[in-house]
Amino acid sequence: MTAPTAAEAAPPPAARAAAARSPWVSFLLRRLAGLVAVLVTLVVGTFLIVQLIPGDPARTIAGSNATPERIEQLRTQLGLDQPLWTQFTDYAGGVLRGDLGTSFANGQPVTQIIGDRLPFTAELALIAIVLVLLVSVPFGMAVAVACRGGRRRPLDTGFSAVTALAGAIPEYVLGTVLVLAFAITFKVFPAAGAASLGALVLPVLAISVGPICTMARIVRRETAAVLEQDYLRTARGRRLRAVRLYARHALPNLMTSTLTLGGLILSGLLGGTVVVEIVFAWPGLGTAVVNAITSRDYPVIQGVVLVLGLLATLLNLLVDIVLGLLDPRTLNGKAGSA
């Protein structure tokens, strides 16, 4: 996706000199600067959520049948009567101090709501990410190896058809079907809540199946490309056993291209988690933000969006660090998003 632009292809001399010292130093410095930039963007963005509400934000938030006193009270509470700049510095200062305001709905501090719910969302998302990688990579590789050079056409066609079909199922639909099959009909796993370990199974499956299919397709294509490479012929020339050949000589290379293309799928899992939480009444950030939107609880919306944004950014950074470990060339070449 990222065709290098002229600016990326030719880094300034200073950057090149820094890269010569240790690619990791300049990489981490660059990413740290990027992280700060994203944080600023997120703070400004979440601040704007309230500001951009069309018409009079206080009136909209209060609802159509609120009394003028209630509207004025809200206006003061939100600081909407202050000049824009003061509002922003108050908000940004609060974020830096770890104060995200209090919920309109129940008066709880937003940080406490997030603290209560974040572990549930993180649990779902992380298990799903691990599952996606553990399943899609061997699956895609196995199909690519089995079908190399045009062998086993039926398997190839079947793989494409199944992954296209299963990949077309949205998380919330799959969640519904899974609940019906395994919670209602067979009563194997609970349909809702996060009370037991078994309760994780269905939501994790609902989140993972689509990304597994998409990733497996990418892995299959990238493996086929890696198998054609000269360095794999060199490895074949050493007459290695199949496991060593594919695991040691093909895997790191196909992972770099797969992660470059599929890294966004992993951070996108966070979005899937938010939606799936509703299906399973999962007490995470997703249900919190959806309920907050329906009840116009803006401090909670702002806080959750900020935290989810940070999580997505950290995931992307993690992917890039793994990329750097796999292939150091990715450290100095590409200056991606933070």
Added chain:
Amino acid sequence: MTRPTPRRLWTPTLIAGLAGMAALIVLAVVAPWIWGDRADQLTQQVHRSASGDHWFGTDALGRDVFARTMVATRLTLVTSLGATAVAAAGGIALGAAIWVSGPRVRELGQRLIDVLISYPSVIFALVVVAVLGPGPGTSVAAIGLASCPAFARLTTNLAASIAGRDFVSTARLLGVSPLRLLRRHILPNIAEPLLVLVSVAFTVSLKALSGLSFLGLGAQPPSYDWGRLLSTGLEGLYTNPAPALGPAAAIVLAGLAGGLVGDGLAAAANPAAPRPRGRRAKIESVLTSRAPAPEALVEVGGLSVRRADGTRLVEDVSFQIRPGEIVGLVGESGSGKSLTAMALARLLPEGLEPEAATLRVDDLDLTGAADRARTATEIGIVYQDPSASFNPTLRLGGQLTEALRVHQGVRRGEANRRAIQRLKAARVSLPERRMRQHPHELSGGMRQRAMIASALLTGPRLIIADEPTTALDVTVQAEVLRSLQAANSGEGTAILLISHDVAVISSMCDRVLVMYAGRLVEELPVADLRAGNARHPYTRALLAATPTLHGPVDEPLPAIHGRPPQPAERPSGCAFAPRCPLAREQCREERPVLLKTGPGGAAACHALAWSAETAGSTQ
């Protein structure tokens, strides 16, 4: 060798996808007329499960869910198309604006797009809904805006790649304004990938919009789309699953149709290389009349390499290499010299099948299931392009010593010690440090010398060097060749050196094999080559086309006119006949065989016999 397949637009994938989309559009148009009344009709039959009357059952107000699902097609489709339009128009405009607004803004804008794109679009859409309040119009805007960055990035990336091309620079030199450049020259060229993205964005929008409605943030009652119907159905899932499953199926099928269109368009835009079909390369033995040569170290007898369609790329090649000998294999590209060498190394690419009567190195028979460890350690291979032949993700040390450790059971420390010694011998600087480095940290010449060191590490009897200097700068070629020569003189390793460079061959080799169009046409001692005593017209033409220090500098080098025949179009007679100044009728009809021309020499040419006849008749 592989020609790109002609573009096939109408693949089954695309046809199936377009048919599905067409069905959806028809349904969206006609469904409200056909099922509209039934969809809103309140009945006493509430919460019915699926039956012949109500395929998807009924809802809490007794309305037929099948009719409602059909009617909802229109709203679902219209909002999805609307979101796609917002995404495409907004994204392309944003991307184009970033592109035309100067380098500094462009850089900043691309960073911003990167940040936006890495943010999960569902969450981005939720933010837009939070700002504008729930509703169908909002969700169209939300999903559309969430997909904008993808279009913006594709637009700038494509614009960047197109702008580097010649015709754009020409237009710019002619003073065409940036806007006109974009409209007239760039947009038409990037329409196809954008079209693929549009179809992908439609699928994404459909799923995401249904998702928002499912969360209760999209279509608001009394209007309904598939997502809304699904979430309503979900409430009664325990007792009556049909009202949820019906709309769920609709969402999946519509998403699938959109996905198929995207896949089909993408496949048409990037036609995959034709896939050769092949079986496990097991060398088939053929009978040959050639006498075995037990004193030779390497013996190749009757070697052919076939493509899956039966075309022979290498035909009936036989030669020997004596212990300690350097044999050169020379010919134009496509003459089959690399395939011959790779067939001997049993490293032919997928889809090519070798067959041979004899194929052995020392007492290692390579025609059957050859011993893994012996093949790996007794044949060292130096590949053409050192920048592509090392694994970029692995440190050099592990790659150099792998065969040693895997097949000879040498422990890592000892293997490293030996490898460092070899690197030193190959005059690689800082060998200890190189072992810990990745291949891209070495220069090309150094990589190739490391490759030679690696090939020598297991103490092979034969080294196959496939154009070892072709990919290198002229200045470092000599050093690489010296490394090879040192291996030969130092340890008596025999070398098969493949090259199209007659000068390299004549300076390195003891004996030369000349290939043309997949056949061996001449074999001669290097002294004859240097003295210009080649017998085959092709070898002579090849020598004449090679610049020398003694030749006249003010005359153009004679070129060989025409080009070698394609493998499938090789004539039954001599393949060189169409380009040969001596060719007669016999050459076109009858294939010449290799005949001895003198000590260590042989050539496949009818003209040799004619000159003998003329010589005989004059006496």
